[in-house]
Amino acid sequence: MEQEIENTIRAADTGVGPKVIHHFPEVHALLIEYLDGVTLNAAQVPRHLDAIATACRTLHAGPPLRQRLLDLRQAPRLPPPLPYERAGHPARL
Numbered sequence: 001m002e003q004e005i006e007n008t009i010r011a012a013d014t015g016v017g018p019k020v021i022h023h024f025p026e027v028h029a030l031l032i033e034y035l036d037g038v039t040l041n042a043a044q045v046p047r048h049l050d051a052i053a054t055a056c057r058t059l060h061a062g063p064p065l066r067q068r069l070l071d072l073r074q075a076p077r078l079p080p081p082l083p084y085e086r087a088g089h090p091a092r093l
Helices: 002-014 045-061 082-086
Strands: 020-024 029-032
Touching: 002 020, 002 029, 002 045
Parallel strands: none
Antiparallel strands: 020 029
16 A cells, blocks of 8 residues: 555656545545546547556656556466457467
């Protein structure tokens, strides 16, 4: 949870994530600022790729994240996501 909190704060500091208003360690929860917007579904993502790529570049141009949220090299027994396999990509990393 600590790395998630740090990474959320770093995302906010770069301007690509909501600010952390309060951390409730006793219940492992964060109160974050409200961001007006919508959650994209898979069909909507292609229309927003430029903005998504810009946000990713901005985030990764800032201070390094404490740790990757999901590093597949650390979890070799997890199967790849189904769409990845269906696209004809190898199942190995």
